[in-house]
Amino acid sequence: MPKPENHTSASDRRSAIVVGGGVIGTTTALALQRTGWTVTLVEAEDTPRAASWGNAGHIATEQAEPIASPAMVRGFAKRLFCRGGALALPPREIATWLPFSLRLLKAARPARYERSHQALAALLAQAMPAWQRHVAALGEPDLLRPDGHVVLWETPESAARGLANWQAADTGTTRFRSLTEAELHDWRARVRAPIAGGIRFEGSGQIADPTRLAETTTTRLLADGGTRLIARVAAVGDGEVHLTDHRPLSADQIIVTAGVASAALLRPFGLKVPIIAERGYHLQTGPDVDWPADLPPVVFEDRSMIVTRFAGGLRAASIVEFARAEAKPDPAKWNRLRHHIAALGLPIGEDAKPWMGARPTLPDYLPAIGKVPGTRGVSYAFGHNHLGLTLAPITGELVAAMVAGESTPVPTSPFELQRFR
Incomplete structure (x- = not known):
């Protein structure tokens, strides 16, 4: 079926600049472009290395409960890296992680946690449908594999405890079942460690190829008339972006999607952004x-x-390591991964490529999505912690509706930065 003609002239089209080319930025740029905006995407590096492209590729629709929770606080000590867990608080980075941790503890208080829980669950309920719309619009439906995921435990004690925890948890739109004996047999044959139990989720999914996702979104942005600039942003103002090389950029709307770097760009507007590089x-x-x-x-x-x-x-x-984004990677974290890989007998050898990236995380483990008060056209979308990939398409749809002055699929008020006043 031929596309309907667009009778809007180029000079009449609204313009937007998206600052930050991770999965939130690229997906938001495409969402704006699909609704009639002329879009310029500004990315700091030509080769994407953000956490968006180095994650597990998991569409985690089951994680409807924010990590900043009373349960997390109770189990904090057991999760520490020094005790064999995945939570690393490097002593040399205490000036970074201690203030953030204190804010996290406040966010985990029952009343505030419950508000955050309701907001996150509502957003995640829209995540998979938004992904399905997004890959269909890209013309790459096979990028999304909505085939669920598996959770395994290695001892009877951890299997009983883990199953009970998941049965008590809010898993949003997903459902799970215990693995059959045949399925457990297959996993026992595949890994070296003993497998005592496991569950299979339905309603979650994965991205088949993060590299192809990055390439496809960029290709579509350019093919549909968008612009991609490789440049560093020094500052953001009303309707303008100041680059470090002094090139002037202006647009009707500026959307900051720069991950951890968003805090510095929004600070001149008086917004408090207690973000950390996780x-x-x-x-x-x-x-x-x-x-x-x-x-x-x-x-x-x-x-x-x-x-x-x-x-x-x-x-x-x-690994969840609270530190400055620019701090050097810690080889001990990769060594821990290698220890797990060897214990499980996974086919990942010494020639495997190591990677480290920074998830932009706010203390309540909710993203920041909203408009900058007192400006004519500055908005933001960042801070999605472990859920950046999961929430990218619904975030793009929210931003596109928000800047157009339309009603949003999910209320954005719980995600506005004013919550940190």
Whole structure:
């Protein structure tokens, strides 16, 4: 069917500049473009290295409960890296993580947590439908694999405890069931460690290939008339962006989607942005790996590690490290991953490529989505922590509706930065 003609002249079209080319920025740029905006996407680096492209590829619609919760506070000590867990608080970074941790504790108080829980659950309920619309619009429906995921436990005690925890949790639009004996047998044959139990989720999913997702979104942006600039942004103002190389940029709307760097760009507007770089680590093989391509992501919950098969290889990801984004990676984190990989007998060898990236995280583990008060056209969308990939398409739809002055699919008020006043 031919597309309807667009009788709006180029000079009449609204213009937008999106600052930040991670998955939130690129998806928001496409959402704006689809609704009639002329879009310029400004990205700091030509090769995407943000956490958007180094994550587990998991569409985590089951994580309807914010991480900043009373349960997290109660189990905090057990999760510490020094005790074998995945939570790292480097002593040299205490000036960074201590103030953030105190704010997190406040956000985890029952009344505030429940408000955050309701807001996040409402947003996640829209995540998978938004992803389905997004890949359909890209013309790449096979990028999304809505095939669920698996959680495994290695001891009877952890299996009983883990199953009870999931049964008590709000898993949003997903559902899960216990693995059959045949399924458990298959996993026991695939990994070296003993597998005592497991569950299979339905309603979650994964991205088949993060690299292809990044390339496809950029290609579509350019093909549909958008502009992509590789440049660094020094400041944002009403209707204008100031680049470090002094090139002038102006537009009707500016949307800041720059992850951790968003805080500095929004500070001149008087907004408080208590964000931290929550750093994650992964190791990945090349494409020729002995791991079936149709296996869903698998979480080895006792090890706080997720393993995902992509078109480009097998990836093992873990670690929550609170530190400055620019701090050097800690080789001990990759060594911990290698220890888990060896214990499980996964086909990820010493030649696997290491990666570290910073998730932009706010203390209540909700994203920041809203308009900057007192400006004619500055908005923001960042701080999605572990859920950037999951929430990217619905965030893009929210922003497109918000800047057009239309009603949004989900209320944005719980995600506005004014909550940190």
